[in-house]
Amino acid sequence: MKKLLVIIVFFIPSLGFGQTANLSGVVTYFFNDNFGNKPDIGADVYIIDSSLATFIDIKSYDSLMKGKYFVSIYDRLIILKISCDGLIDEYKLHAKKNKEKIDSLKQVSDSISLQVNKTSDSALLYGCYTGRYRATYLDTKIFEMKMDIERLKDNFIVTNVDGNGSYSANIPLGTYYVYMQSKNRKGLGSSEIGGMIYLKKITVKNTISKTISHNFDIDD
Structure with missing residues (x-):
């Protein structure tokens, strides 16, 4: 019986409890035709546990x-x-x-x-107009989502892009939304006046490192 208990104790960690994986990537933005893309220094990267992300509307974003x-x-x-x-x-x-x-x-x-x-x-x-006034209900929904992310950011893993354009964070296994906001490339809609955004849902099933990178282009 004691041997069985010892086996169980040593077996439990292998089930994934407490295990983490590294999430990293490179975030850049289009500067101009002469210099191409540059590191998006200071861009924010939010790693949001899906269980806390009931306000995330990835369908509207897409x-x-x-x-x-x-x-x-x-x-x-x-x-x-x-x-x-x-x-x-x-x-x-x-x-x-x-x-x-x-x-x-x-x-x-x-x-x-x-x-x-x-x-x-x-x-x-897709809810976008090509006339002079391009504000859409989708743009408004994404703006509201951005405000929720900012308001609740203390509950998320938040990191910034460094001078090389890189970011890195160790996260528990699970399902997340990776949300990025550019520091240097802004859009025209209300949702991107403060910086263009990128949103992607990921699942981290094991301890193998995962890479999510993005370039904020003019037409993003």
Whole structure:
């Protein structure tokens, strides 16, 4: 009986009680075309136990990110169309001489217009508008989630990105939300005025180190 108790005592730690794993990564942000990406020094990394994260709305976050992607494509298409239509206007100054070029550019412009409409519809599917006023209910929901995270941060594991762009934390095994807020790259919506955000759900099942990295780009 004593031998059995000894075996149980030594076996219990192997079940995962008290075990931790290292979570680390590199966080960068797009600086400009000349210098590319730089370490996002001072960016916040929150590691939130899922049992405390009833206010986390990752579905709304994912939808907002997808919508923003289509908005960024829409903006580029609009710039391309303006350039194309500008060339058409220039060629019209000598319409007879440039008839073929004008006809060709009109076809391109019409094609861009179709893509603009499709992209706008795609953005709208994810709750994002491509007009002048782009505030959406999703943006408001994410802003409220950010406020909850800030209010409850003392309950979470919080670390900062160092001068090399790195962060590291030892965490118990479990399921978490990794939430990052950029220090140097800001967005346009109310949810990202204080810094662009990144959110990912992870499960840490063993003591093997896990890496979560992110680059905050202009179109994030």
